[in-house]
Amino acid sequence: MPSAPDFPLLCPVCRSSLRPGADGARTLVCGAGHSFDAAKQGYFNFLVGKGTAFEADTAEMVAARFDFLSAGHYRPLAEAVAELAAPALAGAGEGRPAVLDAGTGTGHYLRALLDRFAPGRLGSNSTESERVEGGGVRPERSGPETVPLAAIGLDISKFALRRAARMNPEALNVVGDVWQPLPVADNAVDAVTVIFAPRNAPEFARVLRPGGRLVVVTPRPGHLAEIAVQTGMLGIEPAKDERLAASLGGHFAPVVARDLDLALALGPRDVTRLAFMGPAGHHLDPSALAALEAALPPSTSVSARFRISVFAPTA
Template structure:
């Protein structure tokens, strides 16, 4: 299986170091081994996705193993599917993706951030990485056995299009008490995350699993965690300084994993 053209949706054929469609749209492989399938007209900004600074913070935090229980839980689910093709949407620099590739023989990682994809492709050559939009997945209809989506937005109609009947979508989202202590440093009043209410048309929810545990972080790890969050921009300078000076910072995790199966 290969990619489809993001411009005309025809199949892309690999020719040496390029992918070309019958309409002669051409996409070259970067020296790191990934392909950029995000045309300029599909970008919402000049350099979309996470910055290099955010990516490096996330990479250091994840490499320390703080979210490994989440990765292990999803891998356990994958082992039961017998999938041969998997797409990781919003894969970042591939921390989760390379573990999935040890289970599923053909694994693709997709992200809108070129910096993250470049880093992932250099580190994990066993994964097929591409820069692309989750709103326009560059894959054929019914081409994926499994899609994993960890915190990543996606067009649900695209999920229904690319996942074959009987295939799976695994999503990971914040549970009610996720990162409560960190949020308590930023907000005067901390609210629990709302209960998960997503519905995927064309899929049936088969299983829900909660993964929750307390982390003990160094000050620098807590800073890296804050840089990973969508509420980092609300943190005052004194919050960053206070975190960095901590010898230990205790923080709750709370993940919700949903297993959806494509209707026949």
């Protein structure tokens, strides 16, 4: 677990700086005496005050996401996000580059970015199961990004953070509400990544340094269309690009966008995992999904269609 100086955190109660407590990295304290202890799984819970209106993912939804992503189906997406975020991080100047992964979930996407900047860690062709449980000699990776990142993974679900803290022990993993003021100092990070998660534009702009970048992943029309109806998944909102631009307007300007299409061949279990791991998982009946899984063919062709958009702060 990294120490607080690796990442300039703010107290979620009084907004003053947090620092390690008497027992080191497992406790964070502020000058006003507010104290936060790490859970035994390695994350901090910064949810304070009134409850959030955002519904956190359940343990079952998180488990489905972890298993699906660990199979590597979305690994090309994780690599593409890391590639587009890397220039802002590599150009951070003196000091350690820093990234905030807002809505980090199980930490798989942040893992790809951490690996890109970590000499001696696993390369891009390794699976997440090898990272979590593998032993032996870990292969070196090559590439120009050799300065380790300071990283924070933030998510509303404590169940997701339990997984993320194990996936990314070198990051600060925090349970927090993205719609509240972020527990991060002004001008503290070089990149903010948001993969299928809510976007708090004013707060993202506040925490980004000059020259920083916001990287956002959204689904495109036709995403998972082959299985959406039969599994009860939510459809893609109309005019999603326009809605994204409007939600960031006044704080960010578009820089570049890249479309990524993945042709997936999924077994029955991964089809139902894919349905259950997203927002529809809050409403789906597990017994109905189990019945669907039993009726599916051995392999189902599914098209995953993503847009990765990069934005620059306007102020």
